[in-house]
Amino acid sequence: MTILKALLGAVAAVSLFSAPASAQTYPERTITVIVPFSAGGPTDTVTRLVAESMSKDLGQQVIVENVGGAGGTLGAGRVAQAEPDGYTLLLYHIGMATSATLYRNLAYDTLNAFEYVGLVTEVPMTIVARKDFEPNDLKGLIEYVKANKDTVTVANAGIGAASHLCGMMFMNAIGTQLTTVPYKGTGPAMTDLLGGQVDIMCDQTTNTTKQIQGGTIKAYAVTSPKRLKIFPDLPTASEAGLPGFEVGIWHGLYAPKGTPPEVTDRLSKSLQKALKDENVIARFAELGTEPSSEADATPAALKAKLESEIARWKPVIEAAGEYAD
Amino acid sequence: MDLVSNLALGFATAASPANLLFCLIGVLLGTLIGVLPGIGATATIAMLLPITFQLEPVSSLIMLAGIYYGAQYGGSTTAILINMPGESSSAVTAIDGYQMARNGRAGAALAIAALGSFFAGTVATFLVAIFAPPLTAIALEFGAAEYFSLMIVGLVSSVALAHGSIVKALAMVALGLLLGLVGTDIYTGTPRFTLGIREYADGLNFVGLAVGVFGIAEILRNLESEKTREVLMARVTDLMPSRDDFKRMLAPILRGTVIGSALGILPGGGAILAAFASYTVEKRISDRPQDFGRGAVAGVAGPESANNAGAQTSFIPLLTLGIPANPVMALMIGAMIIQGIVPGPNVAAEQPRLFWGIIASMWIGNLMLVVLNLPLIGLWVKLLKVPYFILFPIIMAFSSVGVYSVNANVYDLYAVAFFGLVGYLLLKLRCEPAPLLLGFVLGPLLEENLRRAMILSRGDPTTFFTRPISATLLAIAAVVLVVVFLPAVKAKREEVFVEED
Amino acid sequence: MKSISFDTTNALCGGLLTAVGLFFAWQSFGLELGTAFRMGPGYFPLVLSGVLTLLGVVILVQSARVHGEPMGPIAIRGMLFILPAPIFFGLTVRGLGFVPALFFTALIACFASHRMRPLWAVALSLALTVFSVLVFSYGLQLPYQRFGPWVRF
Known part of the structure; x- marks a missing residue:
């Protein structure tokens, strides 16, 4: 017993020593941003671009660690349990909000496990189809799929993927259930769309821009509030016949619950600076997206976004009845 | 001619001193990290990827391609020397390559692998340069029904992987297929066979499984009779292949190149089958099938060539469509995007320097690999003289780091221990791990494509017969089946397997 | 029969x-x-x-019809020390950090062979750890903490 007590005492002492990272001198060592997806994906790309720029401002290296698995919830769970000292951060996309409903037994409480740093970017989506698909505009598409709802197939990159979410939202918006064809990742889904094996898909510009430009797939609309600079002729979904249909894959930067506000503020400032970095802006533009505004790259804006998005997706996911566990 | 000028542009780009240097560094790093036991191509590339982010786009991709080849060759080296494949393709190399090493012919096996890879790489590179666009069109014809039928061909042929009991080999395939299904069902999101462990939601890690059933099982086997065990490894007869070896590796290399090039184009896991398919073919047509599994030269030459040709042609969908054929290619796309190049159907037209530079560097990378590795064979073989009780703690430490580095998932490490035990058990029960591994990689693909084909055909199973490519593939599978069960062939095969039963 | x-x-x-x-x-x-x-x-x-x-x-x-060779000896000691090695690494890599976790992993694996002397085992594990830290942590910059929260004061 005494040994056990001594051990417990030692553990307590250790945690006492390590807990309060002095906010004035932050950051004193390397910061790790956990990306809950594997290296090379869109979220990883966004993170690495921003991390590189933040390193310059913070005067400490900001490195990226990929902890993939279970739609990003494993990496988020890791950060939820990390020490709240500002040296372990999380960059997670819209999945932060949707996983709260998609997964019925998450290892963390989405709204109470994190502190907020700020929004990073919101990648728009495009509604696309195989290049020889009959309809030529969004109105025509909606009529066509309603008339042929038994034969039209909608591809997605697996449960919880951007294309899955957008597809659900689309079917919800037009009030028609179509046959969904899930794939393991965007690659195979896009291959089958190019090969004409499936009909339509709704996916991030990151994945569709080059294919649209190359004329290998047909684009009907973007799901952002404004038209995109790279596709000035492509209407928004609102303009083309689906008023209010807006879906964006937004990315946010989080810290574990209990991180001192001085630290998250410092990180917000740094994030805002990084989002004005010309290199970041240029690279984001090539991905078909823009950095979030200074007003959005704040803890308050991210918190509001997360709360409103959880509320928005909950009924859509529950109506579709598709869960990830 | 367009091709000549394009290739000239490519070589001018790739042969700039800086790019040559990056290619060399890539190949060297890839080989050195990949040769560490338990660290295969995927782990190596995941580790080395961030290094390339700092370079300018062309150099970065050239270096990455170099890392890819180097890592693959490094992986084959450990497969041959210590039975530690880090990749599904080198799992096939391990079957006969490791036996060759145990017979004291490790040097020859390594040389055969290097030469076969180089030849296959050269041919496949030119295929990529000449035929990329038309081949892409063929690849796009492959829908779910075609992939399913292709996997069936793979499964039917898998019997040839075994050199013991056929029933046991089939059981191993079935077990492998089931293990491959562990994880989240992509159609419904239901977790299957995960025993409630969320860390297995994305399935069991291939590297963990391979390191366990091959490498750790082999370590345990070596440990069971330490006192009496003769020191097999110290007896190294020849470093280079003999004249006879050259004669016997020529045809398998040619066939392996064809098989690998063809299957590598398919973005849905075709390349995975290449090495297995080549092994099957070689064993089927060999006049000495009894040598397979005991150190057959053709069993190393064919799969290694197929594997490398497939690795090369799997760049085709990436370069012409912007679509990754395998996880390594997905990493390449990530690297391109980081560099500000979003790959798509227009890469060749918009970035000819990059496109042809990569193709040219593929060949240069392969050349460097051979030049670098042939002299190194002596060194690798010397490593075998390190006493085993020193070698295996090293293997365990590096495997742990390698497996962990893929996804930072500690449950993958627990899986290594579990599959080490399973692998040892199977070894004791005289079951072979290679069919298990084939089943493991095919399992999810088979089910995924079967169910997708049924969805796309609206529940009409005739889709497999009415689509011409699918029907052809099923016919091939049927022919293979008939051949296996034809009395004459059966008699011959029983002769082969008689010592087991 | x-x-x-x-x-x-x-x-x-x-x-x-x-x-x-x-x-x-x-x-x-x-x-x-x-x-x-x-x-x-x-x-x-x-x-x-x-x-x-x-x-x-x-x-x-x-199995009732045919006979094969017997199973042979079982590597009990091997299993006792080899299999726990990766498990130990998994349990401690985040807590202890990369350096101590790797050192002890190698050390555990060392004892699987009865030919390994304790002193040799420590020396080998040390050398292995130094090499790995140089290559993976400093050379390749893998994002693992060298010393984790359990040993940080």
Whole structure:
């Protein structure tokens, strides 16, 4: 017993020593941003671009660690349990909000496990189809799929993927259930769309821009509030016949619950600076997206976004009845 | 001619001193990290990827391609020397390559692998340069029904992987297929066979499984009779292949190149089958099938060539469509995007320097690999003289780091221990791990494509017969089946397997 | 067939595979099966586990007819020290950090061989740790903490 007590005492002492990272001198060592997806994906790309720029401002290296698995919830769970000292951060996309409903037994409480740093970017989506698909505009598409709802197939990159979410939202918006064809990742889904094996898909510009430009797939609309600079002729979904249909894959930067506000503020400032970095802006533009505004790259804006998005997706996911566990 | 000028542009780009240097560094790093036991191509590339982010786009991709080849060759080296494949393709190399090493012919096996890879790489590179666009069109014809039928061909042929009991080999395939299904069902999101462990939601890690059933099982086997065990490894007869070896590796290399090039184009896991398919073919047509599994030269030459040709042609969908054929290619796309190049159907037209530079560097990378590795064979073989009780703690430490580095998932490490035990058990029960591994990689693909084909055909199973490519593939599978069960062939095969039963 | 005798290896093998097949089948029944045309998550695994069970039974039956070589010695000591090594690494890499976790992992694995002297084991583990830290942590910049929160003061 005494040994056990001594051990417990030692553990307590250790945690006492390590807990309060002095906010004035932050950051004193390397910061790790956990990306809950594997290296090379869109979220990883966004993170690495921003991390590189933040390193310059913070005067400490900001490195990226990929902890993939279970739609990003494993990496988020890791950060939820990390020490709240500002040296372990999380960059997670819209999945932060949707996983709260998609997964019925998450290892963390989405709204109470994190502190907020700020929004990073919101990648728009495009509604696309195989290049020889009959309809030529969004109105025509909606009529066509309603008339042929038994034969039209909608591809997605697996449960919880951007294309899955957008597809659900689309079917919800037009009030028609179509046959969904899930794939393991965007690659195979896009291959089958190019090969004409499936009909339509709704996916991030990151994945569709080059294919649209190359004329290998047909684009009907973007799901952002404004038209995109790279596709000035492509209407928004609102303009083309689906008023209010807006879906964006937004990315946010989080810290574990209990991180001192001085630290998250410092990180917000740094994030805002990084989002004005010309290199970041240029690279984001090539991905078909823009950095979030200074007003959005704040803890308050991210918190509001997360709360409103959880509320928005909950009924859509529950109506579709598709869960990830 | 367009091709000549394009290739000239490519070589001018790739042969700039800086790019040559990056290619060399890539190949060297890839080989050195990949040769560490338990660290295969995927782990190596995941580790080395961030290094390339700092370079300018062309150099970065050239270096990455170099890392890819180097890592693959490094992986084959450990497969041959210590039975530690880090990749599904080198799992096939391990079957006969490791036996060759145990017979004291490790040097020859390594040389055969290097030469076969180089030849296959050269041919496949030119295929990529000449035929990329038309081949892409063929690849796009492959829908779910075609992939399913292709996997069936793979499964039917898998019997040839075994050199013991056929029933046991089939059981191993079935077990492998089931293990491959562990994880989240992509159609419904239901977790299957995960025993409630969320860390297995994305399935069991291939590297963990391979390191366990091959490498750790082999370590345990070596440990069971330490006192009496003769020191097999110290007896190294020849470093280079003999004249006879050259004669016997020529045809398998040619066939392996064809098989690998063809299957590598398919973005849905075709390349995975290449090495297995080549092994099957070689064993089927060999006049000495009894040598397979005991150190057959053709069993190393064919799969290694197929594997490398497939690795090369799997760049085709990436370069012409912007679509990754395998996880390594997905990493390449990530690297391109980081560099500000979003790959798509227009890469060749918009970035000819990059496109042809990569193709040219593929060949240069392969050349460097051979030049670098042939002299190194002596060194690798010397490593075998390190006493085993020193070698295996090293293997365990590096495997742990390698497996962990893929996804930072500690449950993958627990899986290594579990599959080490399973692998040892199977070894004791005289079951072979290679069919298990084939089943493991095919399992999810088979089910995924079967169910997708049924969805796309609206529940009409005739889709497999009415689509011409699918029907052809099923016919091939049927022919293979008939051949296996034809009395004459059966008699011959029983002769082969008689010592087991 | 002269008498009832078994090849123990194959009997064990068949029995185990049958058991594993039945386990997977039992698990599959807990999943939605669907129909052949609209397969649920349990359909394909159920078919496969049926096949595995069947093959296991065939091996079991065959074991009564033919004889193979005996199983040979079992590497008990090997299993006792080799298998826990990666588990230890997994349990401690985040807490202790990369350096101590790797050192002890190598040290544990060392003792699997009775030919390894304790001093040699420590020396080998140390060398291995230094090499790995130089290559992976400093050289390749893998994002693992060298010393984790359990040993940080």
